[in-house]
Amino acid sequence: MIHVQNLTKDYGDRRAIDGISFHISEGEIVGFLGPNGAGKTTTIRILTCYMPATSGTATVGGHDVFTESMAVRRIIGYLPENVPIYPQMRVREYLHFRGKLHGLDRSARQAAIRRVAELCWLGDFIDRPIYQLSKGMRQRVGLADALLHDPKVLILDEPTVGLDPTQIRETRNLIKELAKRHTVMLSSHILPEVEATCQRTIIIAGGRIAASGSPDELKERIRGGSRLIVEMTGPAPEVTSAIESITGVKNVQATSSNGWNRLIVETTRERDPREDIFRVAANRNWTLRELRPEVASLEEFFIQITAQQATGQRAAGRGREVA
Amino acid sequence: MRNVVALTQRELAANFLSPVAYIVALAFLVASGHFFLADTLVPGREASLRPMFDSMAQILVFAIPLLTMRVLSEEFSTGTIETLMTAPVSDIEVVTSKFLGVLLFYASLLLTTLIHVGLLIYFGGGDFPAILLAYAGMLLLGALFVAVGVFSSSVTRYQLLAALLGMGILSILTFVVDQLGRWRGGAWRTVLSYVNVLGQFEDFSKGLFDSSAIVFFITGTLFFLFLAVKSLESHRWR
Numbered sequence: 286m287i288h289v290q291n292l293t294k295d296y297g298d299r300r301a302i303d304g305i306s307f308h309i310s311e312g313e314i315v316g317f318l319g320p321n322g323a324g325k326t327t328t329i330r331i332l333t334c335y336m337p338a339t340s341g342t343a344t345v346g347g348h349d350v351f352t353e354s355m356a357v358r359r360i361i362g363y364l365p366e367n368v369p370i371y372p373q374m375r376v377r378e379y380l381h382f383r384g385k386l387h388g389l390d391r392s393a394r395q396a397a398i399r400r401v402a403e404l405c406w407l408g409d410f411i412d413r414p415i416y417q418l419s420k421g422m423r424q425r426v427g428l429a430d431a432l433l434h435d436p437k438v439l440i441l442d443e444p445t446v447g448l449d450p451t452q453i454r455e456t457r458n459l460i461k462e463l464a465k466r467h468t469v470m471l472s473s474h475i476l477p478e479v480e481a482t483c484q485r486t487i488i489i490a491g492g493r494i495a496a497s498g499s500p501d502e503l504k505e506r507i508r509g510g511s512r513l514i515v516e517m518t519g520p521a522p523e524v525t526s527a528i529e530s531i532t533g534v535k536n537v538q539a540t541s542s543n544g545w546n547r548l549i550v551e552t553t554r555e556r557d558p559r560e561d562i563f564r565v566a567a568n569r570n571w572t573l574r575e576l577r578p579e580v581a582s583l584e585e586f587f588i589q590i591t592a593q594q595a596t597g598q599r600a601a602g603r604g605r606e607v608a
Numbered sequence: 609m610r611n612v613v614a615l616t617q618r619e620l621a622a623n624f625l626s627p628v629a630y631i632v633a634l635a636f637l638v639a640s641g642h643f644f645l646a647d648t649l650v651p652g653r654e655a656s657l658r659p660m661f662d663s664m665a666q667i668l669v670f671a672i673p674l675l676t677m678r679v680l681s682e683e684f685s686t687g688t689i690e691t692l693m694t695a696p697v698s699d700i701e702v703v704t705s706k707f708l709g710v711l712l713f714y715a716s717l718l719l720t721t722l723i724h725v726g727l728l729i730y731f732g733g734g735d736f737p738a739i740l741l742a743y744a745g746m747l748l749l750g751a752l753f754v755a756v757g758v759f760s761s762s763v764t765r766y767q768l769l770a771a772l773l774g775m776g777i778l779s780i781l782t783f784v785v786d787q788l789g790r791w792r793g794g795a796w797r798t799v800l801s802y803v804n805v806l807g808q809f810e811d812f813s814k815g816l817f818d819s820s821a822i823v824f825f826i827t828g829t830l831f832f833l834f835l836a837v838k839s840l841e842s843h844r845w846r
């Protein structure tokens with residue numbers, strides 16, 4: 286549904302996004318995750334035909350965003366980051382206006398407005414002027430606008446920013462509900478949000494794609510090359526060298542106190558050495574009281590990736606680029 | 609076309625909700641009333657609306673940029689332009705509607721001066737074809753001024769700047785070329801008097817039908833609308 290190839294955007298001489306590529310299939314709900322300034326809004330603005338890329342291509346529903354902009358705009362429902370809406374208009378009036386721009390005739394508009402008003406709970410304030418509405422209400426009006434023409438693709442830029450916890454939960458549920466009918470791409474700088482709503486996450490940092498996959502895949506990837514925590518008795522140097530000689534172990538750091546060695550064992554992705562560690566301990570009669578994988582959270586992974594990007598170690602990100 | 613209708617409706621509504629527009633409207637009514645009473649409804653004077661129209665044309669140099677300053681600048685500063693430029697609407701349609709919205713508002717102001725026409729006829733004066741031409745001239749002049757104003761609003765997110773730029777361009781096309789034309793002779797004078805908007809307008813207010821003046825106003829209007837479209841497009845590249 287969305288194909289992005291090598292997209293780059295420069296603002297003057299500042300490069301906001303740098304050769305990013307990804308694709309989103311029909312029916313997917315994908316989170317576009319990255320810290321502030323990562324280039325999320327820039328990417329989204331290119332996809333929604335607000336601004337052209339400096340280089341690279343992007344298509345939505347098979348239409349090029351630059352050369353077939355009108356076709357793209359017709360199939361996208363877009364909620365911009367700060368939900369800009371004309372404050373003097375009343376909600377219903379605004380939705381009628383937006384419906385007309387999408388070519389809906391009067392009865393189609395009325396039906397569409399009824400549908401989105403119910404979906405986004407506009408009932409209480411649909412006849413109020415927009416300047417009277419709270420941030421959460423405005424967000425719902427923006428979402429209703431994006432849904433008005435029943436678009437194939439929904440692109441939501443930070444849809445829950447500025448909402449209170451209840452509203453955030455409601456909005457997330459609504460987005461999940463919407464994902465049944467639409468292809469959804471939502472951006473966020475909050476990891477749990479993406480984890481809670483999306484099937485797949487694309488992590489962007491410093492204008493590059495740092496990683497991509499389902500939350501489980503991302504976790505698996507971390508765990509794969511991860512570490513074990515081991516505690517056992519025995520003479521420290523011998524324990525260390527015995528564990529180091531096990532295949533699948535990359536590196537061992539040991540600290541000892543009260544006769545116990547606490548080992549942090551870095552493992553390779555290919556082989557899980559836990560059984561061998563147990564056997565070594567059993568053979569040598571060293572008592573083993575702890576043997577567990579150090580489960581890095583997605584949060585840590587995210588922080589680690591984005592910190593890498595921020596300090597300019599971009600090679601790692603480039604190597605991991607995933608379509 | 610349907611887009612233009614929808615967009616223009618919104619523009620008109622926005623104009624009728626804008627406090628600035630009301631202040632300008634009030635000033636317009638007061639000024640036209642004043643000129644009518646001071647220059648036309650005077651015993652012994654020729655019963656013509658010409659002095660009123662000529663004075664109003666000069667006032668519009670400052671009044672119209674105040675009406676047009678918000679049309680795009682406000683959308684840039686509040687960010688609503690993003691919802692407009694990502695909707696299936698072309699930049700030409702956006703600019704056209706901005707133009708029509710203010711032009712129709714201005715036309716409704718112009719309609720209020722029909723009171724003066726009524727009074728003139730009541731007091732036994734008034735040359736009907738001449739009055740009609742004068743109104744056509746006021747409309748054409750207004751269209752050109754609104755186009756200049758829409759262009760000015762398309763270059764900046766600051767409404768004040770848009771208003772000043774509009775007034776600057778219109779002053780050049782009126783007062784400045786008029787003054788320069790007095791000093792320069794020969795070919796310069798021909799060029800300067802051609803682009804002198806108030807000079808072109810005089811034929812209308814005098815009641816003379818001049819097709820070259822009509823062409824002048826229409827091409828001028830289209831030229832500034834074209835610039836506005838280009839300027840709006842260029843916003844996407846920034």
Ligand SMILES: Nc1ncnc2c1ncn2[C@@H]1O[C@H](COP(=O)(O)OP(=O)(O)O)[C@@H](O)[C@H]1O
Nearest residue numbers: 296301319320321322323324325326327328846
């Ligand atoms: N209009 C603009 N002009 C210049 N720089 C910009 C503009 N918009 C964004 N940037 C810069 O581009 C980078 C990416 O911004 P953005 O796409 O808004 O990030 P995000 O949405 O992920 O927070 C940032 O460094 C930001 O300062």
Ligand SMILES: [Mg+2]
Nearest residue numbers: 325326327366
């Ligand atoms: Mg952003």
